[in-house]
Every structure is written in structure tokens, then in C-alpha cells.
Amino acid sequence: MSTDPTDWTAEEEAELQGLPRPEPSRLLEERVVRQLHERGVLRSRSHSPRLLRYGVAAVIGLVIAASGFAAGRRSTESPEPVTRVVHEAVPPPDPIIVPADCPPHAEPEAPRTRVPSTHVHAEPTRPKPVPRQVETDDPVDVPPSIELYRVDASDREQMVLYF
């Protein structure tokens, strides 16, 4: 019970609370916040440095996890086992047989290199390489420029003559 005769009645009180309440502009809040940022009182917007650190750590973790997952997926999705073509190695040619009566410093017999065309059954054709495909998992990498050829016996004789 009120003792002060000047106390408001319930009706007056309600009227008092219903008085207009002007508010400052929204810009004022931004001005105040900006000013306090400039003076170093405030730091980040609605994120404490601690929260910011947690956020950055979480993002970095996600990036690392995603990249690891992608790398793992790429290796498992490799379409076929690596197939490498390794050309058959050819054994070294037979040593040149020199006749016993050949003088030690004999001049090379030039005509010997000239063989009558009638003795040659055909123009020596360059044999086509016969690659052999070998499936291997070894990381052997043969340069494609190296090509070895299979040579048959007649060709060998011919080669000896050329020497």
C-alpha cells in the first residue's frame, strides 16, 4: 500500500510507461563501435580471439583431411596396372674371326667389303623391331629412343662383312 499521496495510480503508471521512447539511430551504434575499435578498446567483431583460433584450427584440419582423402582416392582409382614395353635385349654380336695368315698390320682389304650383288640374296632390309610386351610392376623406365633389333644368322654374316 502506497503511503505517498503523490504516488501514481495504476492508470497513471500505465500512461507513464506508454510515453514515447525515442531511440538513437542505428548509425550511432556503428559509430561508437568503430570509435572503440580505433582506440583499441574492441578487437574483432563478435568473435573473441580464442574462438577465432579454434575456427582457424578447424578449417586447417578440414583442408588437410580433405586433401589426404583425395590423394588416397586417386591412388586407389588408378585404372589399370602400369604396362611397360620392354624390348627384348639382343646378345652382343659374335667376335670377328680373323684368319691366321692375316698379317698383323695388314691393310684392310677394301674389296672384301664389296660383295657382288649376286652373292647377296637380297638387299639387307632392316628388320622390324619385335617388341615383347612384358607386364611388370617394377618401376623400370626404358627410354623410348633405345631400340634393339633381332638379327638372324645371315644378317650376322653380312654384318661381319661390313666390319
Added chain:
Amino acid sequence: MSEPVDKGPADQTLVERVLVDGDEGAFRTLYRRHTGPVYRFVLGKVGHDAREAEELVQEAWYRAAAALEGFEWRSRFRTWLFSIAHNCVRERFRKNGRHTTEDPQDHEIVRTPEPLEGIDLERAIESLADGYRTVLLLHDVEGFTHAEIAEILGVAEGTSRSQLVRARRAVRRMLRPKEESNVD
């Protein structure tokens, strides 16, 4: 009459966040909780010049933030902020050669001497002299105690009490002239 219900964190928690982390979110919560009443208080003081009132409120917040570390919580944050705003107003008036009616004992209670018939409460309060109006609004609308009003305005607590009684009577007289003339 009472402080508006606000279920956010306590002022002291928010202030600590501002001080420790420079937490902008905490500051905005504080700002939104208290700026409206401070603005209305200042607006009444400067004769409803909204631009000037905003300048003063901005200055008050800046001073409060700068002095936040030294605030010892012997009064409510709200009371402290109002007193800072009041000082800002006084300094502005002094600088501009204006004067406030801080001590209503020396002034008329009502700026318009003759009671006005048929006016509403808002106009009646508006007609009060500055000091009386301030006490009435701080006590009856913003919910401050006399001790708090004394702290804000820098007057004795008894002065606040007597001003309130006179202000209420003056308002009643304006609203219901016949009733109040019988009481007096």
C-alpha cells in the same frame, strides 16, 4: 517504473569480456541494453536536439569504455553510465555558455506557470522545469532509486525525493487542476 527485463548475461560478465578479449559482441549487448535510456535522458536535457544528443551519447560511451577498467562496481553499470552522460551534458553546456537547472530549488517547478487544462501526461511532463522533469523520468520511468539519482545528478538524496514529490504534484495539477487545487 522498473528496469526492463533483459535475460542476457549480467553487465559485469559483459564488461569482463570487453576488458579481457575486446569482445565486440559483448560490447554491443551492453550498448543495446543501456543506450536507449541514456539517449532519452540526454535528449531531454538538450531540448530534443537529436543530433546533439547522439554526439553526447557517443562521447559518454567512449569515456565509459576508457574508464571501464577502473570501474569498481560499487554502483550499477547503468547508474555509472548515466552519471558519465550527465557530466558530458554539463561540460557541453559549460562550453557553449548554456546552463542547466540542476538545483530546482531555485527555479520554478513548471516552465509554463499557468496550469494547462486538458493536456496529456507527456506534455505535462515536458512542461516541468529541467531538474524536476529529470528526477521524475529517472525515478518513475527508468526505475532508478533516489540514491542512484543522487549519484547521477550529483545532488543529495533528499533533494531527489523532494523534487519527485513536487514534480508529481505539478503534473497532477496540470492534468486535473481542480483536484490538485483542493489538495494544496
